[in-house]
Amino acid sequence: MSVVVVQPTRTARARLQPFDARQVGLVDGFWADRIRINREHTIPHGLDQIRNAGTLGNLRLAAAGAGDYRAAADSVGATLPFLDSDVYKWLEAVGWELGRQPDPALAAAADGVIDVVAAAQRPDGYLNSYVQLGGGVPYRDLSWGHELYCVAHLIQAAVAWHRALADDRLLAVAVRATDHLPPGIMDGHPGIEMALVELTRVTGDRRYLALAARMIEQRGRRTLPGADRFGATYWQDHETVRDAASVAGHAVRQLYLDCGAVDVAVEAGDDQLLTAVRRRWDDLMRTRTYLTGGMGSRHRDEAFGDPYELPPDRAYAETCAAIASVMLAWRLLLATGDVTYADTIERTMFNGVLPGLALDGRRFFYTNPLQRRTHRTPGGAGERRPWYPCACCPPNLMRMLSSWQQYLATHDESGLQLHQYASAEVDAELRAGPVRVQIRTDYPWDGRILVRLLRTPAEPWTLSMRVPRWCHSATITGPDGTETLGTGTGTVKRHRRWRPGDVVDLSLDLPPRVTEPDPRVDAVRGCVAVERGPLVYCIEAADAPERTEIEELSWDPRRDLATVPRPDLEESLVGITVPVVRHRPGESAADGLTTGAIPYFAWANRTLGGMRVWIPRSTP
């Protein structure tokens, strides 16, 4: 058994194989720091929150057989029925963490939570505290009840504990809960499909895969009642998964559904289904994705908008949608080997997922706008919060960070593929023989990546390294000499007889750059963004010239961007100095000013004020 987030079976139609997490050891650097904060701060904070919010208490009451389900009303006044899933996501994160490194205190806390979950399960296998405390009739409201969605997260937690710790307490609960599901049902919120495929992968029982496949086929036939709320499109019941040409409706639902479709497709060898998802993905990337990798632009129904409807100020861009997009991109990368999916994972992890978490690891964003005005309407929120009444995002961040290292590399028959860059050690069992590589880099602050072979067989094999799409100039130096790499390289591959001690030096140039938007995105016409390497930057009130509001500044194209160390934010953080002009009614334009840009993931960690990713271009 491998410690793997998504583990296609041997017979699955997948081009690349994931690594067992134990084979990828992060050493230090950017992501190692995030993962440490997640482990030391975010996950313990999450436990406090699911305790204080009554989320864990709901399961405890269900175990006792009586009590009032505790939940806030959501923004439309309905009691949130899906809070059990927060507990399961937290358990999944803990599973991956304990698999990486023991922690007796955390393990003891998790044991307590697992006991509560197991105790809450009814003798017949059914488990959902909202339903159990509210009358006890299961599957009465499949459209809005999220019962299968909760089972899905229970399964994912169980899979994590099984794979990472060979601990099957949760798996027993999950199998019984799954076996309680009546045939022919479907959830208003997808998620169960990918979980069922993983359950087959873990148990070998192909009934779960078949059930997932049936759900995928059933969707799009307008059978879910209750669509009068937002229309059948909201939960992707308007067109079949095979036919729908574009994403539509609630973003997280669509992305989770497509994750399940890929999982079913690779296990069943169903290329038509895979092609349908890839077509939707390509369209999504082209027409409905923010520069940050965020997606789902509409607040009203948390939905994708029309093509190119990407307002920065009213970007919904739910943290969960960014996470779901990484999950889907990873599945597509494994299935196809197409490195552009890894490009998207990089962009989305840095700029779509990570902004959802404060630097201290204890406060969260649910929505991730690309603009915040200095002056706002009364009643608006916009601050990071320690938790949310609908707390789907925080524990989703926890499980994503706890499994980040799994996205770093893959292997196949030919060799080893490095997709993401961090200081790490990777042990691979290639067909040629065992390989151990050491990776050293200060990425994303620095573009130099050193790969040293610590161990290699004599047989030749291929080392593949992604050259990110954002990179327009790079060099690679290895035993064969130096080569210059230009735009569109995609992947640089070196096939040879490697020797221990061989070093490959991939140097990616990452000057700060100005990015023009797609002209079809109406909402940011006349603006530019500032980027460096994989990072999207923003300008924020705290860095603006004195007595100047963000809205008064525009980018001055006559002067250059420059990098600047920003240890005030984080030790290695690289900021960018942006030349700006200040326009104020009744004053002549103030030339020669600069303002500081910081990585977008780091915004809203200081005094809350105006913020912009897209900066108007000054027109003299």
Place this chain on the structure above:
Amino acid sequence: MSVVVVQPTRTARARLQPFDARQVGLVDGFWADRIRINREHTIPHGLDQIRNAGTLGNLRLAAAGAGDYRAAADSVGATLPFLDSDVYKWLEAVGWELGRQPDPALAAAADGVIDVVAAAQRPDGYLNSYVQLGGGVPYRDLSWGHELYCVAHLIQAAVAWHRALADDRLLAVAVRATDHLPPGIMDGHPGIEMALVELTRVTGDRRYLALAARMIEQRGRRTLPGADRFGATYWQDHETVRDAASVAGHAVRQLYLDCGAVDVAVEAGDDQLLTAVRRRWDDLMRTRTYLTGGMGSRHRDEAFGDPYELPPDRAYAETCAAIASVMLAWRLLLATGDVTYADTIERTMFNGVLPGLALDGRRFFYTNPLQRRTHRTPGGAGERRPWYPCACCPPNLMRMLSSWQQYLATHDESGLQLHQYASAEVDAELRAGPVRVQIRTDYPWDGRILVRLLRTPAEPWTLSMRVPRWCHSATITGPDGTETLGTGTGTVKRHRRWRPGDVVDLSLDLPPRVTEPDPRVDAVRGCVAVERGPLVYCIEAADAPERTEIEELSWDPRRDLATVPRPDLEESLVGITVPVVRHRPGESAADGLTTGAIPYFAWANRTLGGMRVWIPRSTP
């Protein structure tokens, strides 16, 4: 008794007096046509719809004492409790119409509806079909139940029938329903406040005014439960009506509330309260109003956005909000005499209210976006519909059009003020003596307005005519000769001893013009709008060059706009030919093209395709 929409009492602190509708006879032209369509098509269509939708049936069931309340679920799944108000708004429209001119068939139909309303009222005076059919406990959910909102529209209908027809059947019902209200209550949806003031004006009973004043004072103290849905701001319970510096929350609620505040202020001589509303209004005009006069930019909670958050594509701009804005502007105009309120009424009536109604008078828009993309996401709506599950807007349009003529002119001690332009005859009883003026114009297609005095006393008096804010060049010719008027004239006044047969010729130049947006409106940066006279124009797919999408076109600033007759749309309609450049990926820009712009109110009456009010500026 006068036929008047808003009738301040003699002691009220109002600068201008409204006319009795019977004193303002529309002859023909633009608004006469709209009012005829409303009378002949929209109002009969409305009766069919409140019958077919079960709205009238609900009251009939309440009269019978049993049955199931019939209503769609709203977008958030709750049964709409306020449908009675659709019946009352329809009755109000019919009241004004029958007051203008009898129609036995319409009167008979209305009699039947009034009988149903009267029969539905409980012996104790309570009247609300949703509550009566749903268990019968009144005022249990003041936050969301809309019970006082419904009473408000009942009162407004009763006032219309009382004033226009001296028919007090509805007034008896309304008084008993109002007398049933317990003291100290407040509705989640304002509207009752202004209705109560009008009820005092009609009955002379100042208890209603006092009740309205109490509700105004009570608001803003966070006493309404249920604010967890959207926050207390949603229904303006976050800050007192006297203190709140800016509009916030649900747009129609805010505007109806401020209408009531003005009504209370003028009757109570409460200048501080009036000043508070004016301050909010000024801020609203400056920061949160679309070019069309539409307001309330957010879909999620039908709310005002942040300052300058005015996306054209996702403009909510509910038709009811535009109507409410006209209602508020009219009250402020009467209270203050400030002609800029009449400017806003003009802009909003033409471009904010009227687009909500199809040219045939039988289909409606609920939201009024300023942009519609050629390619849209599945499940989107965007077409005019014959009715809506939440049908607040259609009958609101009916009552607004049926009372339009009342906004045309006012009088005061000094004389007569013409605010809006249409061919009409106005009879005024001025202090100087009786006056009769004839107005002839093809406004808004032509800017010439001829005012002929048919009757006048020998005593001098003042004729005031608004020179619209959009007009930068005009001449006025009268018995004293000709004067040229420039930008910012506001009002042109002629004080003299008039003689019968005197003619005043006000000629407003209305060349097509290009309008730059406020640079603080991020969403339309780099765009311009095309306007002529009081009309905002748009470009629509049906007028685009062949095989060209709206999104491919940008305005060419090197060539001029030109007017062009568009009898294909309406007999006198003036279109504008806009020079454009076509940009297509992979093609060189196509120069020398033009596309047709039509008044925004006329959009979406042909093949549904792309539409833009704000057109990107071509940058060579």
